[in-house]
Amino acid sequence: MDEIQKHLLMEIADLHGIPEGAYNIRSNSKSIGRASSANIEIVSKTDKDGIDIYIKPATKNEAVHIPVIMDKAGIKEMVYNDFHVGAGADVVIVAGCGIHCGSDTGEQHDGIHTFFVEKGARVKYIEKHYGEGDGSGERIMNPTTVVHLAEGAYMEMETTQIKGIDSTKRITQADLADDATFVVHEKIMTHGRQQAETGFEVELNGAGSSTNVISRSVARNSSHQLFLAKIRGNNRCHGHSECDAIIMDDAKISAIPEITANHLEANLIHEAAIGKIAGDQLVKLMTLGLTEKEAETQIVNGFLK
Amino acid sequence: MLELKRVCFGVRNEKGSKEILKDVDLTLEDRQFIVITGPNGGGKSTLAKLIMGIERPVSGQILFNGEDITDWDITRRAQAGISFAFQQPVRFKGITVKDLIRLASGDKALSTNGACRYLSAVGLCAADYVNREVDASLSGGELKRIEIATIIARQTTKLAVFDEPEAGIDLWSFHKLTHVFEKMHEEQRTILIISHQERILNIADEIVLIADGRIQKRGTRDAILPELLEVTGSCNFFKEDEA
Numbered sequence: 001m002d003e004i005q006k007h008l009l010m011e012i013a014d015l016h017g018i019p020e021g022a023y024n025i026r027s028n029s030k031s032i033g034r035a036s037s038a039n040i041e042i043v044s045k046t047d048k049d050g051i052d053i054y055i056k057p058a059t060k061n062e063a064v065h066i067p068v069i070m071d072k073a074g075i076k077e078m079v080y081n082d083f084h085v086g087a088g089a090d091v092v093i094v095a096g097c098g099i100h101c102g103s104d105t106g107e108q109h110d111g112i113h114t115f116f117v118e119k120g121a122r123v124k125y126i127e128k129h130y131g132e133g134d135g136s137g138e139r140i141m142n143p144t145t146v147v148h149l150a151e152g153a154y155m156e157m158e159t160t161q162i163k164g165i166d167s168t169k170r171i172t173q174a175d176l177a178d179d180a181t182f183v184v185h186e187k188i189m190t191h192g193r194q195q196a197e198t199g200f201e202v203e204l205n206g207a208g209s210s211t212n213v214i215s216r217s218v219a220r221n222s223s224h225q226l227f228l229a230k231i232r233g234n235n236r237c238h239g240h241s242e243c244d245a246i247i248m249d250d251a252k253i254s255a256i257p258e259i260t261a262n263h264l265e266a267n268l269i270h271e272a273a274i275g276k277i278a279g280d281q282l283v284k285l286m287t288l289g290l291t292e293k294e295a296e297t298q299i300v301n302g303f304l305k
Numbered sequence: 306m307l308e309l310k311r312v313c314f315g316v317r318n319e320k321g322s323k324e325i326l327k328d329v330d331l332t333l334e335d336r337q338f339i340v341i342t343g344p345n346g347g348g349k350s351t352l353a354k355l356i357m358g359i360e361r362p363v364s365g366q367i368l369f370n371g372e373d374i375t376d377w378d379i380t381r382r383a384q385a386g387i388s389f390a391f392q393q394p395v396r397f398k399g400i401t402v403k404d405l406i407r408l409a410s411g412d413k414a415l416s417t418n419g420a421c422r423y424l425s426a427v428g429l430c431a432a433d434y435v436n437r438e439v440d441a442s443l444s445g446g447e448l449k450r451i452e453i454a455t456i457i458a459r460q461t462t463k464l465a466v467f468d469e470p471e472a473g474i475d476l477w478s479f480h481k482l483t484h485v486f487e488k489m490h491e492e493q494r495t496i497l498i499i500s501h502q503e504r505i506l507n508i509a510d511e512i513v514l515i516a517d518g519r520i521q522k523r524g525t526r527d528a529i530l531p532e533l534l535e536v537t538g539s540c541n542f543f544k545e546d547e548a
């Protein structure tokens with residue numbers, strides 16, 4: 001790995017080198033390092049590009065890292081990764097994609113991650129997207145996440161896209177069985193002329209299932225963001241989605257919620273708030289000696305922390 | 306150290322213009338402890354905001370240590386040593402109590418212990434609060450104390466302005482808080498507190514009474530207290546009604 005690749009890895013996975021435990025590092029469309037552990041097995045797919053990750057039932061306190069880094073101009077790839085999380089397991093999965101673009105030819109990574117989370121298993125899924133480089137080529141990422149939660153399963157998904165991705169269209173779909181829980185924390189910041197679209201579709205099929213989808217975003221300059229959240233309550237369930245956005249400069253943000261109750265005991269809430277940075281917040285920080293710009297930075301960083 | 310000269314302030318709205326402060330002359334000497342009191346809507350908070358630079362006078366002049374600061378922005382005044390605790394403290398999503406105290410202290414490397422010291426001073430059990438966000442989950446009294454802690458954390462303060470620090474704080478705790486003001490005063494700072502609290506009026510060097518946008522009277526506690534009852538006991542609205 002060269003310095004650029006090491007840096008990308010650092011940004012998306014907080015990794016200083018080769019991770020512990022099971023991992024697969026994909027660089028410019030090839031796996032450049034892989035390890036399985038006693039409980040977690042990673043195998044390449046034979047019918048298409050991607051990997052299968054098998055996590056044995058009752059595997060506890062283990063992590064899987066599957067970072068993707070790209071720094072070669074012109075790459076355009078579509079990757080399928082499937083996660084099979086055995087019953088009663090409790091694991092952390094760290095994914096993420098870093099693109100360095102040093103030329104005027106763009107790079108694009110599209111990925112479909114599918115999770116089969118078995119009965120009572122718990123997954124924390126962390127995904128970071130990051131772009132850099134002074135090339136004018138577009139850095140494009142279109143991640144799709146499909147989640148199937150079996151009875152009593154729990155998944156928490158943390159996605160972050162703070163810098164450097166010119167265009168993104170992310171889709172997250174989930175279906176939940178009885179007593180399953182799906183929690184999402186999404187953070188997005190867009191600059192320049194970037195476009196970000198994020199759509200959630202959650203089917204609350206099981207009795208006692210619940211979801212909480214929380215998106216915090218900041219749109220600056222003349223960037224555009226679109227937030228779509230569809231939650232369908234098909235049983236006795238709780239659903240909550242929240243879009244909280246700060247708009248700056250000439251940016252545009254739309255939040256389109258859709259909540260559908262197909263059951264009398266479905267309890268669904270959507271909250272959306274879009275606005276500029278509150279004037280009194282700026283004033284308070286300025287009374288502490290910060291300049292207006294510094295105050296703005298602190299407020300935005302805190303909001304997306 | 307602080308001098309307001311014939312300061313006027315007003316706002317314009319759909320009903321025309323409204324005068325809020327009229328020809329305010331006010332001088333604070335170095336290390337004085339002054340309390341401003343008076344009826345609701347009298348113009349006390351507005352005066353504090355003019356001192357901090359949050360509002361600008363329509364006419365008149367503000368001097369700080371002999372320098373004309375009338376056109377200075379908030380940041381510059383803060384950096385010159387003016388601090389201000391809001392009557393209604395601001396909430397932030399994502400900024401923690403520790404972040405806020407760190408920003409106030411100006412010490413980028415402020416330790417958790419350092420932040421805790423300031424929180425303890427306002428009677429908050431620091432460990433429970435340092436990592437909490439300064440958001441809607443804090444109670445009114447907690448938020449108010451954190452606001453006061455941000456002022457204590459500003460070591461460079463020369464003039465500290467507190468706008469109704471007692472509001473929302475239970476009486477027992479407030480008794481302890483008065484020591485905070487006395488301590489700041491002992492540390493050679495000039496203190497200006499807007500308050501309706503007798504305990505605060507009692508520890509001030511002088512009391513300034515503001516009503517109807519004017520300074521009505523200034524003097525020691527004994528001279529002002531009787532006057533205060535007179536002013537707050539009157540209400541033009543009901544008087545007109547009776548007539």
Ligand SMILES: Nc1ncnc2c1ncn2[C@@H]1O[C@H](COP(=O)(O)OP(=O)(O)OP(=O)(O)O)[C@@H](O)[C@H]1O
Binds near residue numbers: 350
């Ligand atoms: N931006 C504004 N627009 C209209 N009126 C205002 C504005 N700001 C202040 N006022 C009015 O000016 C008057 C003085 O307000 P100020 O907040 O200074 O009062 P106060 O003395 O601090 O009162 P309190 O004891 O209730 O805190 C009030 O009548 C208030 O309604």
Ligand SMILES: [Mg+2]
Binds near residue numbers: 349350351392468
């Ligand atoms: Mg007031």
